[in-house]
Amino acid sequence: MRIKTLIITLALIASACAAGTTSGPTTSTTSGTVPGLFGAELSTFQSCDALLDYYIEQALPLVGPYGLPGYGFYGPEPFMAVAEDAARGAPATTAVPAQASGGEYSGTNVQVAGVDEADMVKTDGKRIFVLADGRLQIAIPTGDSVEMAGSLAFDDWWPQHMLLFEDTVVLTGQSWNAGPVPVDIGPYPGPQSPTTRIVQVDVSNVERPKIVQTLTLDGSYVDSRLVDGVVRLAITSTPVGFDWAYPEGSGLRAERAATEKNREIVKNSTLDNWLPYYVLEGAHTSEGRLLDCTNVMVPREFSGLNTLSILTFDLRDGIDRWASAGVVASGSTMYATADHIYLATQRWMDWSVLDEADIKDEANRFRTQIHLFDTTDPGNPRYVASGEVDGFLLNQFAMDEYQGVLRVASTTAPLGWWWSDESESLVTTLQPEGNRLSEIGRVDGLGEGEQIFAVRFIDDVGYVVTFRQTDPLYTIDLSDPKRPIVAGELKILGYSAYLHPVGDHRILGLGQDATEEGRTKGTQLSLFDVSDPANPKRIDQVTMDGGYSQAESEHHAFTFYKGLVLAPYETWGPVFGPDREDEYGYDAGVIAVRVEGDRLSFEGLLRTVGDGPLSEKDFERAGGDPWMWRPMRTLVIADSIYSVSQAGIAVFDFDTLDKLAVVKY
Numbered sequence: 001m002r003i004k005t006l007i008i009t010l011a012l013i014a015s016a017c018a019a020g021t022t023s024g025p026t027t028s029t030t031s032g033t034v035p036g037l038f039g040a041e042l043s044t045f046q047s048c049d050a051l052l053d054y055y056i057e058q059a060l061p062l063v064g065p066y067g068l069p070g071y072g073f074y075g076p077e078p079f080m081a082v083a084e085d086a087a088r089g090a091p092a093t094t095a096v097p098a099q100a101s102g103g104e105y106s107g108t109n110v111q112v113a114g115v116d117e118a119d120m121v122k123t124d125g126k127r128i129f130v131l132a133d134g135r136l137q138i139a140i141p142t143g144d145s146v147e148m149a150g151s152l153a154f155d156d157w158w159p160q161h162m163l164l165f166e167d168t169v170v171l172t173g174q175s176w177n178a179g180p181v182p183v184d185i186g187p188y189p190g191p192q193s194p195t196t197r198i199v200q201v202d203v204s205n206v207e208r209p210k211i212v213q214t215l216t217l218d219g220s221y222v223d224s225r226l227v228d229g230v231v232r233l234a235i236t237s238t239p240v241g242f243d244w245a246y247p248e249g250s251g252l253r254a255e256r257a258a259t260e261k262n263r264e265i266v267k268n269s270t271l272d273n274w275l276p277y278y279v280l281e282g283a284h285t286s287e288g289r290l291l292d293c294t295n296v297m298v299p300r301e302f303s304g305l306n307t308l309s310i311l312t313f314d315l316r317d318g319i320d321r322w323a324s325a326g327v328v329a330s331g332s333t334m335y336a337t338a339d340h341i342y343l344a345t346q347r348w349m350d351w352s353v354l355d356e357a358d359i360k361d362e363a364n365r366f367r368t369q370i371h372l373f374d375t376t377d378p379g380n381p382r383y384v385a386s387g388e389v390d391g392f393l394l395n396q397f398a399m400d401e402y403q404g405v406l407r408v409a410s411t412t413a414p415l416g417w418w419w420s421d422e423s424e425s426l427v428t429t430l431q432p433e434g435n436r437l438s439e440i441g442r443v444d445g446l447g448e449g450e451q452i453f454a455v456r457f458i459d460d461v462g463y464v465v466t467f468r469q470t471d472p473l474y475t476i477d478l479s480d481p482k483r484p485i486v487a488g489e490l491k492i493l494g495y496s497a498y499l500h501p502v503g504d505h506r507i508l509g510l511g512q513d514a515t516e517e518g519r520t521k522g523t524q525l526s527l528f529d530v531s532d533p534a535n536p537k538r539i540d541q542v543t544m545d546g547g548y549s550q551a552e553s554e555h556h557a558f559t560f561y562k563g564l565v566l567a568p569y570e571t572w573g574p575v576f577g578p579d580r581e582d583e584y585g586y587d588a589g590v591i592a593v594r595v596e597g598d599r600l601s602f603e604g605l606l607r608t609v610g611d612g613p614l615s616e617k618d619f620e621r622a623g624g625d626p627w628m629w630r631p632m633r634t635l636v637i638a639d640s641i642y643s644v645s646q647a648g649i650a651v652f653d654f655d656t657l658d659k660l661a662v663v664k665y
Contacts, residue, residue, distance in 0.1 A: 041299065041300060041385075041386045041435055041436065042297035042298065042299055042327060042371060042383055042386055043297060043298060043300070044294060044295065044296065044297050044298075045293065045294065045296070045298075046294065047293065047294070048271055048293035048294075051271065051274075051293045051296055052269075052270070052271050052274070054298060054328070055239075055269070055271075055273075055274045055305065055328075056266055056267060056269060058302055058305060059239075059266050059269075059305055060263060060266055060267070062305075063259060063262045063263050063266055064255075064259055064262070065245075065246065065247050065254075065255040065256075065258035065259045065262070066244065066246060066247075066258070066262075067242060067244035067262055068239065068242075068266075068305065104125070104637070104638050105123060105124075105125040105635065105636060105637040105638070106559055106561040106635055106636040106637075107123075108121075108122065108556055109555055109556055109557075109558050109559060109560075111335070111396065111397060111555075112336065112337050112338070114227065114338055115225050115226070115227055115336055115337060115338055116163065116225065116226040116227070117223075117224070117225060117226075117556070118161035118162060118163050118170075118172060118223075118224045118225075118226075119161065119162060119556045119633070120132075120160065120161065120162060120556075120632065120633065121162075121556075121632070121633040121635065121644050122162055122163070122164040122169070123141075123164075123635050123637065124164065125141075125637055125638075126140070126141075127139070127140060127141075127149075127203070127206060128140075128141060128146065128635065128637075128642060128644070128649070129162060129164060129169060129203070130644055130649075130665075131159050131160065131161075131162055131171070132644075132645075132646045132647075132665060133646055133665070134153065134154055134158050134159075135151050135152060135153050135154065135665070136151060136152040136154075136159070136162075136169065136171065136201065136209060137151045137665045138150050138151060138203065138206045138209060139649055139663070140206065141637045141638075141640065141642065141651075143638060143639065143640055144640065144651060144653075144660045144661060145651055145660060145661035145663060146642065146649050146651060146661070146663050147663075148663065148664075148665060149206040149207050150205070150206055150207040150208050150209050151209070151665065152201065152209045152211070154173075156175075157173050157175050157197055158173055158175075159171040159172065159173035159197075159199065160172065160173050160174070160221075161173070161221070161224065163224065163226045163231060165226060165229050165315045166229075166315075167202060167203050167204040168200060168201070168202065168203070168212075168315050169200075169201040169203050169209070170198065170199070170200055170201070170231060170313075170315065170319065171197075171198070171199040171201060172196060172197065172198050172199075172221050172224065172233070173196070173197050173199075173221070174194055174195070174196050174197070174220055174221050175194070175195055175197070193218070193240055194218075194219060194220040194237075194238075195216055195217065195218060195219070196216070196217045196218075196219055196220060196221045196235050197214060197215070197216050197217075198214070198215040198216075198217070198233070198319055199211060199213075199214050199215075200212040200213050200214075200282070200315075200318055200319045211282070212282055212283060212318065213280065213281060213282020213283050213284070213318060213319060213320055214280070214281045214282055215278060215279070215280050215281075215319050215320075216278065216279045216280075216281075217235055217237075217276055217277070217278050217290060217309075218237045218240055218276035218277045218278075218290070219235040219236055219237030219238070219276050219307075219309065220235060220236050220237070220332075221233075221235055222234040222235055222236055222308070222332045222333075222334055223332075223334040223396065225334075225336040225341075226315075227338050227375075229314060229315045229316055230312055230313065230314050230315070230375075230378040231311075231312065231313040231315060231319075232310065232311075232312050232336060232341055232375055232381070233310070233311045233312075233313070234308060234309065234310050234311075234334045234341075234343065235276070235308075235309050235311070236306050236307070236308045236309070236330070236331070236332055237275075237276035237306065237307050237309065238305070238306055239273055239274055239305055240273060240277075241272060241273045242265055242266075242269070242273060243265070244262055244265065245257075245258045245261035245262055245265070246258055271289065271293065272289070274305070274307070275289050275290065275291055275293075275296070275307060275326075276289070276290040276291065276307060276309060277289060277290065278290045280320055282320065283318065283320060284320045286320075290309060290311075290324060290326075291307070291309060291324050291325075291326040292324070295324065295325055295326060296326040296327075296328060297325070297326065297327050297328070297383060298327070298328045298329075299327070299328075299329060299345070299369060299386065301347050301369075302347070303327075303328065303329035303330055303331075303345050303346060303347050303369065304328070304329055304330035304345075304346070305328070306328070306329065306330045306331075307326050307327070307328055308326065308327045308328075308329055308330075308331055308332075308343060308345065309324060309325070309326045310324065310325045310326070310341060310343070310373060310381050311323070311324050312324075312375065312378050312379070312381055314378050314379075323378070323379045323380055323381060324381070325373065325381045325382075325383065327343060327345065327371060329345035329346070329369070330345060330346050331343060331344050331345030331346055331369075333393055333395060333396050333398075333399075334396055335396045335397075335399035335400075335401075336375075337401050339374065339375060339376045340372060340373065340374060340375060340384075340401060341372075341373040341375055341381065342370055342371065342372055342373075342399050342401075342406065343370070343371045343373070344368050344369065344370050344371075344393055344399070345368070345369045345370075345371065346366075346368060346369065347366075347367065347369070366390075366391060366392060366412070367388045367389065367390055367391070368388065368389050368390075368391065368392060368393055368408075368410060369386060369387070369388050370386065370387050370388070370389065370399070370406070370408065370430070370437060371383070371385075371386045372384040372385045372386070372387075372406075372432065372437055384432060384435070385432045385433075385434070385435050385436050385437045386435070386436065386437055387406075387430045387436060387437025387438065387439065388439075389408045389410050389426075389428045389430070389439070390410060390412060390426060390428070390444075391410035391411050391412040391413075391425075391426065392410060392411055392412075392413070393408070393409075393410055394409065394410075394411070394452050394453075394454075394455065397455055397555075398410060398452070398455055400455075400457035400462075402457065402459065402460065402478075404431060404432075405429050405430070405431050405440070405481045406429070406430045406431070406437060407427060407428070407429055407457055407462060407478060407481070408427065408428045408429075408430065409425065409426070409427050409452055409455045409462070409464055410425065410426060410428065410452075411423055411424070411425045411426075411451045411452045411466075412424055412425070412426075413451065422449070423447075423448070423449060423450065423451055424444060424445055424446060424447065424448045424449075425444075425446040425447050425450070425451065425452045425464065425466055426442055426443060426444035426445070426446060427442065427443050427446070427462055427464065427476050427478075427484055428441070428442040429441040429442065429478065429481040429482070429484060431481070440481060440482050441480075441481050441482040441483055441484050442484065443476060443484040443485055443486055446464055446466060446472075446474055446486070447464075447466025447467075447468075447472055447474070449468055450466035450467055450468040450472070451466060451467065451468070452464060452465065452466055453465045453466065453467045453471075453495045453496065453497050453511070454495075454496050454497050454498055454499050454509070454511070455499070456499035456500075456501075456507065457478075458501060460477070460478045460479040461475060461476065461477065461478060461487075461530070461533055462474075462475070462476035462478055462484075463475060463476070463499055463507060463530070464476060465495060465496045465497075465499065465509070465511075467494075467495035467518075468518055470491050470492065470493055470494075470514075470516075470518075471491065471492050471493065471494050471495040471496060471511075471514075472489055472490070472491050473489070473490045473491075473492070473496070473509075473528065473536055474486055474488070474489050475487045475488040475489070475530060475533040475534070475536050477533060487533035487534050488532070488533050488534040488535055488536050489536075490528070490536040490537065490538065492526070492538055493513065493514050493515065493516065494511060494512050494513040494514035494520070494521070494524050495511045495512060495514065496509025496510060496511040496524075496526060497510065497511040497512070497552040497553070498510040498511065498551055498552060498555055498558060500558065500560055500565075502527070502560060502563075502565070502595045503595065503597075504531075505529060505530050505531035506527060506528065506529060506530070506595070506598075507527075507528045507530055508525060508526070508527055508528075508560070508565060508595065509524075509525070509526040509527075509528060510523075510524075510525055510549060510551055510552060510558065510567060511523075511524055511526075511552055512524055512548075512552070513543050521543075521545070521546070522543060522544045522545045522546045522547050522571070523543070523544040523547050523548060523549050523552075523569055523591070524541060524542070524543045524544075525541060525542040525543075525565065525591075525593055525600060526538050526540075526541045527539050527540040527541065527595065527598070527599075527600050529598070539598045540598065540599050540600045541600065542593055542600050542602045544569060544571070544591070545571075546571045546572075546573050547569055547570060547571030547587070548569070548570060548571070549567045549568055549569050549591065550567075550568045550570075550632070551567040551568065556633065557632065557633055557634075559633075559634045559635070559636065560595075561636040562636075562654075563594055563595050563596070564592060564593070564594055564595075564603075564636075564654070565591070565592070565593040565594070565595060566590050566591070566592055566606075566634040566636075566641065567590065567591045567634075568588070568589075568590055568591075568630070568631040568632065568633075568634070569588065569589060569590065569591045569605060569631075570586070570587065570588040570589075570630050571586070571587050571588075572585070572586050572587075573585070573587075573613075585613045585614050585615040585616060585618065585619075586613065586614050586619070586626065586627075587605075587607075587612070587613035587614065588607070588608075588609075588626075588629070588630040588631065589605035589606050589607035589608065589631065589643075590605065590606040590631050590634050590641070590643050590652075591605060591606075592604055592605070592606055592657055603657055604657060606631075606641070606643060606650070606652050606657060606659070607659075608629045608631065608643055608645060608648075608650040608659075608662055609625075609626045609629045610626075614626050625647065628645060628646045628647035629645045629646075629647045629648070629650075630645055630646075631643045631644065631645055631650075632644055632645055632646065636654060638654075639653065639654045639655065640652065640653065640654060640660065641653070641654055641657075647664060647665065648662060648663050648664040648665050649662075649663050649665075650662045650663075651663075
């Protein structure tokens with residue numbers, strides 16, 4: 001009761017402090033909140049002891065004979081992990097993507113114009129940077145080919161994401177370290193300790209890229225953005241450093257004894273067990289807690305013991321100084337504009353202890369919390385407001401800000417779960433009012449029995465694709481955000497997993513063709529006329545028998561430049577031809593489709609290896625190398641197309657689509 005009273009009191013007085021400018025972290029100032037009964041709003045504590053008391057009080061009821069369920073030994077929350085993984089498999093996007101600024105070249109396909117996103121390939125039109133096979137590769141485009149410059153190898157980790165600003169490349173990657181496994185608990189994984197590594201690389205000399213400094217953090221990488229040289233990065237960390245007790249033998253008595261020991265371990269914990277740690281190596285060397293105690297916020301409704309951290313780095317100063325803010329909550333969805341970050345989190349629930357009926361009931365009542373931070377001051381990510389929406393978000397693209405209003409698309413059941421016959425989708429509009437993101441309007445009842453597969457918000461119209469057996473494309477009139485309405489609906493077979501504007505009132509959908517029963521048949525590109533929101537029409541389509549495009553699940557793999565759609569494609573199936581009727585083989589390349597008014601013109605599949613499908617014998621002769629040549633990303637620089645793979649770069653003529661060169665790393 002003492003701790004509860006303290007929490008309520010501190011929630012009413014909530015405050016934070018600003019810190020200095022020395023090497024290492026600098027804390028940001030957050031606005032105090034005065035939450036009433038609204039569960040999503042965040043509040044801060046005035047002291048480290050108060051924050052530690054909060055962690056301990058919330059953790060004690062969860063402690064069991066193997067520690068904390070959902071943390072360490074048991075891994076992440078089982079239900080939400082599945083839901084979030086499924087959501088990543090069905091992308092959407094919300095704002096007109098920007099082409100890279102300056103010069104004649106395509107940039108990373110991003111969610112919001114002017115807000116760059118981390119990816120495995122970057123270019124400034126003069127240099128191409130690729131993360132392939134555990135190395136940073138640098139290539140110089142020459143028009144009809146590329147010249148390989150320097151590379152940088154990493155032996156003990158595998159960078160997955162990259163941002164580029166002037167002559168600085170920032171790499172991020174993640175690794176897992178398993179703890180010891182007690183011999184008496186069977187063949188289960190030990191506690192997992194994820195760490196995120198951020199590496200600053202000087203690429204001013206393309207022949208000799210050089211690591212400047214490295215920042216290693218407790219936690220898993222969530223997402224990052226780059227605006228005018230300032231990186232906004234989010235990680236989520238779990239409690240660490242607990243030496244849990246385990247049952248000594250079988251039976252209830254052994255489990256109760258282990259539980260009591262684990263409760264004592266939690267009671268004796270320190271903030272080092274709860275807050276993420278950092279180690280900085282390079283120009284400056286330091287280590288310590290990533291977040292200041294008074295800059296860690298908690299929602300009124302318990303949302304888990306994970307800590308979601310926001311870091312901002314001005315790359316003109318390097319990665320050895322940062323501002324930070326933290327939220328004690330589970331969640332891994334970030335949406336960002338040039339001025340704002342929205343973090344979506346979930347109320348904590350130990351789904352593993354619920355039966356099917358209870359899981360279904362809880363999910364049907366599930367609400368996602370969304371927290372707004374102002375990032376106009378790079379050194380001070382400031383908390384502004386929080387709100388809630390019904391259901392689950394597909395991914396970051398389910399959120400979109402327009403003229404001060406946040407539009408959010410959600411589904412009342414997570415993607416792929418068995419009660420989807422009762423699901424429905426909705427679009428909710430929210431607006432900051434003091435410290436609340438207040439709901440000002442909603443439209444629901446979309447795709448009953450279906451789930452959202454793609455979303456696109458363009459100005460005051462929203463486009464929502466739901467799917468189960470057919471693909472309803474809904475057009476949502478958001479011109480009055482207080483009264484959003486369904487303007488029109490189009491039902492076709494299959495679904496679009498990605499929507500992209502390709503001209504005035506024209507949208508391209510990339511996804512899968514399907515039978516009337518909902519069985520997928522292969523990649524499908526559909527051109528929609530949305531000039532009349534009340535009557536959307538599909539006016540043309542291109543289909544590929546079988547196969548899949550990575551752009552369905554990764555929007556960075558999609559390129560639209562000067563009327564040409566480029567997307568990777570691969571398939572495995574029968575290979576026909578002389579002496580090949582009974583063989584199976586593999587085909588991969590870049591789909592090239594031109595958008596010409598109301599028509600889609602299929603130009604071909606730009607293959608790096610061979611001129612047609614490769615049989616099993618082809619693979620044997622090549623030693624398996626063709627797998628490495630499957631396209632991952634496609635760039636356009638001047639008059640050439642660059643297809644990037646794990647093995648090298650293939651170059652094609654933009655106009656004729658002729659293959660010009662294939663260069664290995």
